[in-house]
Amino acid sequence: MITIELAEQSDIRSISNMAHSIWPVTYGEILSQDQIDFMLEKSYTVEGLAESMVNGQFFYVLKEDGIGQGFIALRTLEDRVRIEKLYLMPNVQGKGFGKALIDFASEKTILKGKGILELNVNRNNPAYHFYLKQGFEVIETIDIPYYDYVLNDYVMQKEVKA
Secondary structure, three states: OEEEOOHHHHHHHHHHHHHHHHHHHHHHHOOHHHHHHHHHHHHHHHHHHHHHHHHHOOOEEEEEEEEEEEEEEEEEOOOOOEEEEEEOHHOOOOHHHHHHOOOOHHHHHOOOOOOOHHHHHOOOHHHHHHHHHOOEEEEEEEEEEEEEEEEEEEEEEEOOOO
């Protein structure tokens, strides 16, 4: 059975550990090892994740039989909800957990009274095709300077209705 639970401060270490397992597999063929290491150090340490929580990201942990298998971070903006992070452990990809997280985010978007769910995805990430299947559309192609790197992303949105 899967559950999706609001993360507490005590969950930060588990989220960090998941990210450090997921990122090398997800981005190993897309980004340089230096960039992967930098992004993990910048955003996925216990301190980096705690800072994201303080700055308005709400993290939720997806658990299968009580074991963390992925996470999602949501931020509510004026007219939409953004998925800031969505990651699954490699061994559970393809089991419907990603769809469960998207459905969960869609429900949160409706509960917040917003009609748009938005995310960024690296243009070379196979997850792009997953998001298309979930009803997202590309609204913009962007290159975001980020320290010594450039993030080559699609901005994708999905309309959600009650």
